[in-house]
Amino acid sequence: MKLNLRVAVPLLLLAALALVPVYAQLAQQPFYLILFGRIVIFAIAAVSLDLIIGYGGMVSFGHALFLGLGAYAVAILSYHGIDNGFAHLAVTLLLCAAVGAITGVLSLRTTGIAFIMITLAFAQMFYFLAVSLRQYGGDDGLPVNAGSRFGGVTLDNPAVLYYTAFVLLCLCLWAGRRLVQARFGMVVRGARQNNRRMRALGFPTLRYKLAAYVVSAMVCGVAGMLYANLTHFVSPAYMAWTSSGEMIVMVVLGGLGSFFGPLLGTTAMLLAEEGLKALTEHWMIIFGPLILVSVLLSRRGLYGLIGDIQTRFSQGERVQEGGDDLRAAPSRPAAPQSGRSFAGAARRENMSLLRADRLVKRYGGLVATDHFSFDVAPGELHAIIGPNGAGKSTLIGQLAGELHPDEGAIHFDGRNITALPIERRAHAGLARSYQITSIFPEFTALQNVLVAVQAMQGHSFGFWRPALREAGLVDPARELLARVGLGMRMSVPAAALAHGEHRQLELAMALAGRPKLLLLDEPMAGMSQAESEQMTRLLAELKSDYAMVLVEHDMDAVFALADRITVLVYGRAIACGNADAIRNDAAVREAYLGDETRNEMMGATA
Known part of the structure; x- marks a missing residue:
């Protein structure tokens, strides 16, 4: 059995951290408890941040806000003579959950740089709020008069505090890995990769991102609570943007999306910082390039570097960061889908499953769909064809719910869905594919x-x-x-x-x-002839089970599959009928400029 470095190295590090109090006592060096206690506590904070950055793609530049809230919860309660650890914990969790929910709702409506700047702004607001609290020390900070007391156990004892933090770190690593493999974690990870697709599948991704953000805030708050007990002091500097930046460095240095990575990154960063401080007062001049070099060696951080070494020197199976079981499973015979299928015989010609009434979509002076109407019967494959720029993909976007028409209405399965968001349309039975996979x-x-x-x-x-x-x-x-x-x-x-x-x-x-209806936006795009023929056969098999709207440029496939064809030109329908009617329509011939395209249509099923 070959050694798995990506498991062995973090476990060895955890084992070493577990022995720190023993070594500190034997060596009579209590300073080690303070140093490594700080490492363990900041590792908890970094793990919480990795949940939203590494797995959720939400780059928060204000996460130190929650570290500061947890620390101030302990200090202010202690100032008023409350040393009950359960009260400290409850206030920390409730405060961080409330602030995380409020700031998250506002921040998560943005993405990219806007999200980063909003999270930074919220952290700075609370930073200046802490500065203004003169009763609690203001800019000078506030001493913690009494540590958190849990029954007969108090966190004033350095060894007790250290092991409490260490156990919580182990729980965070274990629970975090379970969470990202569970249903909730699959949604958060999927939204990071392709939020648009997750919504099209039916997930209201905002609520899952918000839940991850709140969970991360609460865990970081617990780290702040422990930090206040470690330092016996709190300061507005705990919430400063520099503290948030340091936490991001810990996560990136260790490796995004791995949980063990933030532990490695925190340990490496704080030990290097302490070692360089002992060598020179200009330690930051050396520290910065060291971080840069480590990132350049492996863009996936230290944890990724260990994986690279594992791959280089081992022929064993590559370990997946998320811990998912990726082994191939034997194929099973295909089973018909239950619930919403429309096995061919169910077609009712006098009733529309989908009906679009005079849809209009404008982009400035460009009219992408111009009072366009059409319908799809249950069990029917209705193809939409037209030259490039005719408005076909815009039409699919409006039917799916990604685009809202400026005028007109969309009815599906007997209800008006014009204002229904894309995720609710998916649950109603509308599924789509994309022109670009x-x-x-x-x-x-x-x-x-x-x-x-x-x-x-x-x-x-x-x-x-x-x-x-x-x-x-x-x-x-x-x-x-x-x-x-x-x-x-x-x-x-x-x-x-x-x-x-x-x-x-x-x-x-x-x-x-x-689904009750499939919206297929150029499913043969970019395919070879053999692949297109295979997809055509597959769609022909599916016709007996599903109604479809097919947007496609492959005329061979369209004429072979479609029950009805609508021709779209400049956002307007110029013809609608079966394959023979469309093939012989003079207006359609006129719309498809160029002999090559005209000949292709004429000879598609000849």
């Missing part, structure tokens, strides 16, 4: 479809049980992969699949929602 590249094929299955099974606030161990998620995902021809590729990372396989995977994800 939209998947989760860091997930395996199985995980991609599993997330889509998960979207239809109610909420995903499951925090403990690994999603890949739930038969109710895994079995349907396997069946769908087998159905689209990817049964033997389910353990392959999606990024490593071929382009044609990406299209098959995206179709499996759409089918996972048990």
